[in-house]
Amino acid sequence: LDAAAQILARHPDYYVVILGEGPEEPSLREQASRLGIEHSVRFLGFQPQHVVREWMRRAQVFVLPSVEEGQGVVLLEALASGTPVVGSDVDGIAEVITPAVGRLFPVGDSAALAERVLEVIEDEALRQQLAAAARRRAETAYDWDRLALEYITLYGQVS
Structure with missing residues (x-):
């Protein structure tokens, strides 16, 4: 805050x-x-989930300021909604949020967080570019059918 x-x-x-x-x-x-x-x-x-999805869709930016966070579903939901994401630079989040889809900030650095959010909300062209890229990334990199196939392949290699 x-x-x-x-x-x-x-x-x-x-x-x-x-x-x-x-x-x-x-x-x-x-x-x-x-x-x-x-x-x-x-x-x-x-x-309820439909309300969460609506808020994400309407948001100018989604902020995930986690101190310790894996690759949470909420992060993927934000990407899928086409909302630019500003997240803390921790494992999991940093693997998903590339400069093309959002911005990262050092954990606990409120000045850097504010700077990243302001960068996104004050530049409409950037915000639109990040939103489109976020949606594309969710559709391609995190497609459930593709992920399921990768897990099946991985389990086949392990067994």
Whole structure:
């Protein structure tokens, strides 16, 4: 949320949507209040998949600030929705997010996160380019039929 405060200082008409539930929510709400951005941060809690997909589709950018994250399904869903992704530079995320589809930032570096998000939201041509590339990457590199075939082939080689 420190990065969100920096972004909202330049774009006060924007807002942050946080989907999902977890033990961090009370401290995040407190942090938003302390930063003076509580009216620009929407905590929507658990939502059905169709609602999550709609929010991803409408978003200017999807941020995945994980400290430790593998290649989560949420990341692939964001790519498939055609949403540019800004993610922390950790294993799994860094393997998926290439400069062609999104941006990476060092873990815990809120200034770098804000910089990457601003780069995407302030350059419409770049945002559109990243969105199209994200969708293509999801359709080609992470096609479920292709992945299933690769796993079947791998299991055949191992056994």
